[in-house]
Amino acid sequence: MAFRFKSSWFVWILLVLCIAAIPVGLLGKKAGDTLNSDNELDSGDLTTSFTDRVQVIRLSGLIMDKHESSLFGEGDSASFVEKALRKAISDVHVKGVLLRINSPGGTVPTSQEINDELVSLRSKNKPVVVSMADVAASGGYYIACGADKIVAQPGTLTGSIGVIFNSVNVKVLADKVGVQPQVVKSGLFKDIGSPFRPFTPEEKEILKGIIEDSYDQFVQVVAKGRNLSVEAVKKLADGRVYTGRQALKLGLVDQLGGYDVAMDLLQSICKERYQIKAKLPIEDVTSGGLLSSLAGFKKGFKFSLDNGNFTSELIPEFMNGRFYHMPLWVMQ
Numbered sequence: 001m002a003f004r005f006k007s008s009w010f011v012w013i014l015l016v017l018c019i020a021a022i023p024v025g026l027l028g029k030k031a032g033d034t035l036n037s038d039n040e041l042d043s044g045d046l047t048t049s050f051t052d053r054v055q056v057i058r059l060s061g062l063i064m065d066k067h068e069s070s071l072f073g074e075g076d077s078a079s080f081v082e083k084a085l086r087k088a089i090s091d092v093h094v095k096g097v098l099l100r101i102n103s104p105g106g107t108v109p110t111s112q113e114i115n116d117e118l119v120s121l122r123s124k125n126k127p128v129v130v131s132m133a134d135v136a137a138s139g140g141y142y143i144a145c146g147a148d149k150i151v152a153q154p155g156t157l158t159g160s161i162g163v164i165f166n167s168v169n170v171k172v173l174a175d176k177v178g179v180q181p182q183v184v185k186s187g188l189f190k191d192i193g194s195p196f197r198p199f200t201p202e203e204k205e206i207l208k209g210i211i212e213d214s215y216d217q218f219v220q221v222v223a224k225g226r227n228l229s230v231e232a233v234k235k236l237a238d239g240r241v242y243t244g245r246q247a248l249k250l251g252l253v254d255q256l257g258g259y260d261v262a263m264d265l266l267q268s269i270c271k272e273r274y275q276i277k278a279k280l281p282i283e284d285v286t287s288g289g290l291l292s293s294l295a296g297f298k299k300g301f302k303f304s305l306d307n308g309n310f311t312s313e314l315i316p317e318f319m320n321g322r323f324y325h326m327p328l329w330v331m332q
Contacts, residue, residue, distance in 0.1 A: 040282045054096040054266055056284040057084045063106025063114070063139045078110050084285050085117035089124055095280055096127040096270045098262055099147065105138025105160065108214050115221065118146030127269040131262035132156045132253070137241055141252070142218060145225030148269065150253040151262040152244030159247060161222060161237035163214040165207050170195045226251055 059081045066079065081099075088094040099118070105111075118128050130136070130144040132152035137160035144150050144158075152158055174181070174196055181196040192203050199207070215237075223233045228251060236242075236250055247253045255261065267279045 039279055040284060049091075050093060051281055052093050052095055053281045053283045054098065054263075054270060055084070055088055055094050056098045056100060056263075056282060057081055057088070058100045058102075058285075059114070059140075059143070060102045063103055063110050063143070065107070065110045065113075078106065078114060082114055082117060085114065085121065088126070089117070089120050094126065095274060096129070096266050097121060098129050098131055098259075098266050099143075100131045100133060100259065100262075101136040101140050101144060102133035103137075103140035104135050105140055107139070108163065108217075111139035111142045112217075112221075114143045115146040118143065122146070122148060125273070127266060127273060129262050129266040129269070131259050132158055132244065138162065142221060145221050147225075149255065149262075149265055151255045151257050151265060152247060152253045153258055154243060154245040154256050156244035156247075157241045158244060159236070159242040159252060160239060161218055161233070162239035163211050163218060164239075165193075165211055167193050167199075168195050169198055171197055222252075 059078065061077065063078045066077065085097070088097050097118075121128050128147040128149075130147040130150045132140075132144065132150065133156065135157040136144055136152070137158055141158050141161065179196075181194070183191050183194070185191050189203060189206060192206065193199075219230055219233050219237055222228065222237065223230045226233075236252070242250065242252065244253060244256055248256055255265065263282070270280055271277065
């Protein structure tokens with residue numbers, strides 16, 4: 001019986017071979033090609049996972065526990081940073097971390113969680129250096145206090161050691177337009193912070209207690225991380241921001257400089273700690289989104305697909321509607 005070759009089979013076989021060639025091509029890179037002229041590793045290369053290296057992790061924007069689905073990954077959000085730090089803790093080949101911070105602050109618990117991850121890294125004898133960009137204030141500074149060393153530009157805005165509870169009283173406006181709130185609650189303070197009435201004296205005391213306790217936690221972390229007395233920190237912790245140069249004089253940062261200075265400092269610490277002579281390769285951790293992995297997009301080019309709004313990440317954050325969804329209880 002004669003065998004007839006169908007042309008459709010050929011098309012399907014060719015398609016399967018093309019698809020199979022993609023992972024083969026990605027995995028087929030030579031280990032020697034993973035480093036570029038800046039001593040940086042290609043994080044998409046399989047051999048990177050088995051290379052002793054230092055990692056760069058970037059934290060930008062408001063620090064809060066949120067997750068936005070995107071084909072391009074999570075970017076440099078707090079949620080991604082936490083996961084990246086946890087991986088670095090357990091990865092024996094990650095010898096040190098440079099955390100690049102560009103944030104005005106955020107919620108208390110999320111700032112504490114990231115700070116805890118830095119402390120855990122140091123407990124594994126892995127050095128951590130923070131590099132401050134434009135701003136690393138409030139919750140951003142809280143996180144930085146978990147590092148071995150902090151490097152800031154002379155013009156970086158940092159500090160802002162304090163906690164704030166935001167609320168708006170719209171009762172007069174509501175009365176004018178005829179809005180009458182109706183509340184059914186299980187306890188006297190269940191609607192504390194309602195915008196439709198002023199605080200009662202008792203509510204002010206409750207909120208003041210929350211703020212003061214959170215502030216005390218902040219002061220304790222700064223004192224421990226910067227090797228300062230609590231009294232010395234309280235003199236600085238009135239909520240004001242400092243320039244990097246002012247912060248250096250006050251002992252809030254260790255050195256002035258940018259990314260390169262911070263990386264040199266981290267490499268120097270690693271050389272001394274691990275008794276090595278050469279600089280360790282650098283892996284700049286990305287979000288690992290599907291499309292960014294396949295197309296090789298750079299970290300700086302990303303946008304979210306949430307709600308189908310492609311422009312949401314292409315405009316300044318202060319013009320983005322999501323920016324106003326700020327939690328009430330924040331380090332700011």
